[in-house]
Amino acid sequence: MMKKHWKLISAISVMLLFAAGVAGWSVWHHARPEIPGYLKRMGGDFTLMSADGPVSLHDYRGRVVLVYFGYTHCPDVCPMALGVIASAMHALKGSEASHAAGIFVSVDPRRDHPDLLKKYTAFFDPHIVGVTGSNTVLNQVAQNWHVSFSVPKAAADENYTVEHSTFIYLVNAKGQIVELFDEKTSPKLIAQAMRRWLD
Amino acid sequence: MGRYIIMILAGLIASPSAALAGEVVAKQAWVRLAPPVSDSTAAYMVMENDGDSDVILTAVESAAAKHVMMHGMAMKEGRMHMFELEHVRVPAHGTVSFEPGGMHIMLMGLNEALHTGQTLRFKFRTAAGESFTVPAVVRDMRH
Ligand SMILES: [Cu+2]
Numbered sequence: 374m375m376k377k378h379w380k381l382i383s384a385i386s387v388m389l390l391f392a393a394g395v396a397g398w399s400v401w402h403h404a405r406p407e408i409p410g411y412l413k414r415m416g417g418d419f420t421l422m423s424a425d426g427p428v429s430l431h432d433y434r435g436r437v438v439l440v441y442f443g444y445t446h447c448p449d450v451c452p453m454a455l456g457v458i459a460s461a462m463h464a465l466k467g468s469e470a471s472h473a474a475g476i477f478v479s480v481d482p483r484r485d486h487p488d489l490l491k492k493y494t495a496f497f498d499p500h501i502v503g504v505t506g507s508n509t510v511l512n513q514v515a516q517n518w519h520v521s522f523s524v525p526k527a528a529a530d531e532n533y534t535v536e537h538s539t540f541i542y543l544v545n546a547k548g549q550i551v552e553l554f555d556e557k558t559s560p561k562l563i564a565q566a567m568r569r570w571l572d
Numbered sequence: 573m574g575r576y577i578i579m580i581l582a583g584l585i586a587s588p589s590a591a592l593a594g595e596v597v598a599k600q601a602w603v604r605l606a607p608p609v610s611d612s613t614a615a616y617m618v619m620e621n622d623g624d625s626d627v628i629l630t631a632v633e634s635a636a637a638k639h640v641m642m643h644g645m646a647m648k649e650g651r652m653h654m655f656e657l658e659h660v661r662v663p664a665h666g667t668v669s670f671e672p673g674g675m676h677i678m679l680m681g682l683n684e685a686l687h688t689g690q691t692l693r694f695k696f697r698t699a700a701g702e703s704f705t706v707p708a709v710v711r712d713m714r715h
Contacts, residue, residue: 445607445609445610446610446611446612446680447610447612448604448606448610448612448613448614448654448676448678448679448680449604449614449645449654449672449673449676450645450652450673452604452606452607452610452613452713453672453673455607456713456714459714485609489609490609492608492609493607493608493609493610496607496608496714497607497714521649521650521651522651523651532611532612532638532639532680532681534612534653534654534680536648536651536652536653537651537652538650538651538652539652556673557673
């Protein structure tokens, strides 16, 4: 009698564990979470200048894009962020990789000309495009994307630092911001998120 | 003979060995290889104080760049901003870290492009009037 009881319990346990495993796996594999409300109010299309001509966010429809705002003379957080972006892109394979891209927006156009930006981003990954624009355009994009930055009044040949927000934006194939990361996020986690939004 | 020994000892005391002031030793010192185009980068290290009294770092110098300073970093109004630190206290029997995304040694206006494996030297001064030099290797942090 006792023995039978245990058999039943262990059989149920095995079934429950199996069900939980299947559920967990399918959630992990297929879940495409809702876009949080506050992200739905941010972002939008833009057209900025790269070394190879104008680049618009809508050129990237059908691909997931990591977008970062910074400047090339940034000693620490920007190289960290671009390293993270490059590693995350690097972690994607085959068709995933060909459906992923990176955009680095310089908020320091006084120093960061598009051809310099191209050399800068190529150092991290040639698939990251470097863009910038006039102050008017940058201010508009920054406002739409909730980016805060402040460039001091200084000559281009002076050594100055720029204060800026440090978000890495994940943009889905429809051009919507879906998740936020920063330079301290693990590239693996970002790559997982990119895969999730590519499915 | 006795006088000789005293002179040698005095000489040793007057020129403390590298990376040592009082009881502070710098470990794991490295410099981020700056991407092309950028003439700014940062150096990182862990300062260890084995002594019984705090050591206060008051300045850092290097021939590698026009401006070299100890920098703090903080989020302010949604923006990351860096500021010069006049002094950094290395507590007795404690450590202080200059690390990516935090307090760092700022190099602005590099005099020459850096290359991986190169060693840069940083001379620190302390409030007690001592100084010590830390060698730091340039590292390429990609992948
Ligand atoms: Cu700094």
